[in-house]
Amino acid sequence: MIMSMIRALIKTMRPRQWTKNAFVLAALVFDRQLTHLPAAFRTLLGFILFCLISGAVYIFNDIMDAEADRHHPQKRLRPIASGALPIPTARGTAIALVLIIFPLAFYLSTGFGLILSAYFLLNLAYSRWLKHIPILDLLIIAAGFVLRVAGGVSLIQVERFSPWLYVVTTLLALYIGFGKRRAELSELAEQANAHRRVLDGYTLPFLDQSITIVSSSTIIAYSLYTFSAPNLPSNHLMMLTIPFVLYGILRYLYLVQVEGSGGSPEDLLLTDRPLQITILLWGIAVLVIFYSIPMK
Known part of the structure; x- marks a missing residue:
């Protein structure tokens, strides 16, 4: 029972979509600091935090979209929409992730913490309202990618980016x-x-x-x-x-x-x-x- 719940939670957090967070690495690579271990370590931590906050956003999104997802040919199989993951469990996990992630983000860098906060709030607004507005919905998605890049920049001493x-x-x-x-x-x-x-x-x-x-x-x-x-x-x-x-x-x-x-x-x-x-x-x-x- 517990293992099935954990698998449902992981599935809801969409690990396959975490590839998008590779944009956090842009500053490290294009600023020629890939071999600089302290910068690489900080960027890796930033990448992990972006993955986790993305997972929390997906949980909140699926909670808000549960009813609509039940009528979608593919999305009806998502754990929350299908009932495999109870909403209280999903909500509690997402809140716990947020409470852990943001202190770590601000510890890494105040700038990174602010950028991650902006990313989180923007995505919540997108999930609740902005995704229903044509063109603006895609501009918000694009802004999320730019924030990932900016987050990577905030973690290192940029010279050539x-x-x-x-x-x-x-x-x-x-x-x-x-x-x-x-x-x-x-x-x-x-x-x-x-x-x-x-x-x-x-x-x-x-x-x-x-x-x-x-x-x-x-x-x-x-x-x-x-x-x-x-x-x-x-x-x-x-x-x-x-x-x-x-x-x-x-x-x-x-x-x-x-x-x-x-x-x-x-x-x-x-x-x-x-x-x-x-x-x-x-x-x-x-x-x-x-x-x-x-x-x-």
Whole structure:
């Protein structure tokens, strides 16, 4: 009984979605501090705290959405919606997590504690109200990614981190968000509004145009970063990583529009081999360029 409850709690906290919190590591990698053990340790702790607070947010979200989830073809199987996890147990666990996480966050850094607080409150507002407002719902999701990056910056003594990466993060998050909404709208068809109210404010043509705009902007912003950001290799080798970004964006677009996937971007990240290989090669290229070649 206890083990089944623990499994239900872990499932509700959505560990598969914690891959998003890898954005906390951006400052550590792009500021060339990956080999600096104190900075790496603080960033790792920050990553863990973001994972835990994300889990608490998902618990609160599922409590608020329990009734609606019971009418969704997939979400009805979630532990709270299905009744496998009692709401009082879920609520108590989420509150306990919050009471543990925030003192640790402020102990790491006051700035990090404030950023994590902003992330938590923003996501609660999103779960309760903002997720029902078209466009704003995706801007809030993008803000969550930017806060993750900012959280990583607040944990270390930054010297070389470029503001361009905030722009790229925002655009990439919007791109994935529009793709997710398109996949949901296509999958649920006429039943879309019954399962996610915000989908009533979107149409496939609008989403396709938005995806085109944001994907193009993401590629341009990343390209500008690779040859105009300070403290990059003087020979502009970072431009060699552009093809990986281009392929990754086109691959995700292919999965959304041709394969009909994309409703769960985290699942694509964990299951689509070409996308995984692209991200791996991009990561290797970035590490080689940043850690073996003199900067400007």
